Amino acid sequence: MTIYQSLLGEDFHKLHPKLQERYALPVDVPFFATGTMTKIETGARWLNPLLTFATHWKFLFPENGQDVPFTIQNTCKLLSNGEAEVYWERTFYFKKGTRRFNAFMTIDAKRKVVKDYLGEPSLLYSDxxxxxxxxxxxxxxxxxxxxxxxxxxxxxxxxxxxxVIVEEGYDAVRELFTIHVYIHNPIVGRVMAYAGEFKEHIC
Structure with a gap:
């Protein structure tokens, strides 16, 4: 059972069937998709040095853009302690270079949260x-x-x-996944926001 099925319990079956397939993630069977971010926006320009610094950890980045190609791959593996971990690889192909946004996720069943270690090596942790x-x-x-x-x-x-607020859905008419992400700080406002769509590729 995937970490997301374990976390959501019966609510997992309320997801769109395609999202259930996407988040089933059997061990060592990656989900891979390609798509386009219709818009990527960062915050104030003075944040750019911080966002550029984060790129060394395959984390945030300072670029903005429209219609940016990207890929996403999720792979579930078993750690040495038997715990399941999902490795997230998000790659954005800007005209002037490639940026990555990676993460490692496990669950805390008692607190009913995903433990998200962002960056590679990890730079930030978030419930x-x-x-x-x-x-x-x-x-x-x-x-x-x-x-x-x-x-x-x-x-x-x-x-x-x-x-962070993330909403992921499935457009049954166009047969593709949709994604909206918004990262906000109460002092500086928007840190990053992006919205796009993607389609699975069976490897």
Whole structure:
């Protein structure tokens, strides 16, 4: 059973059937898709040095763009302790270069959250709360966050957190997945936002 099935329980079956397939993720059977981000927007220009710094960890990036090609791959594997982990690889192909946004996800069954380690090597940790909308879309919201410094993890004050909202759906008419992501900070406003669509490719 996938970590997302375990987390959502019966609500997993309320997802659109295509999203259920997407998030089934059998061990060592990757989900791979290609698509286009219709719009990618970052925040204020003075954030660019921070966003550029994050690129060294395959995390955030400073570029903006429209109709940006991208790929996404999710792979579930078993760790040495028997825990299932999903490796997320998101690659954005800008005209002037390629950017990556990677993450490693496991679940905390007791707290009913996904443990999301962002970047490679991980630079930021965030709790993620998963819900299903009435329309069968997947809604993800961030929670408690920490900065990761090797084996040390330091809590981030709430005013400095990057609050994340993600909504993923499936357009049955056009037969493709849709994605909307918004990262916001209460002080600086928008950190990054992107919206796009993608279609699975069977390897």
């Amino acid at each position: 993620l709360k998963f819900d299903v909308t009435n329309e069968g879309r997947l809604l993800i919201r961030s929670g408690f966050q920490r900065v990761v410094l090797g084996k040390i993890e330091l809590p981030i004050p709430r005013l400095l957190e990057g609050s």
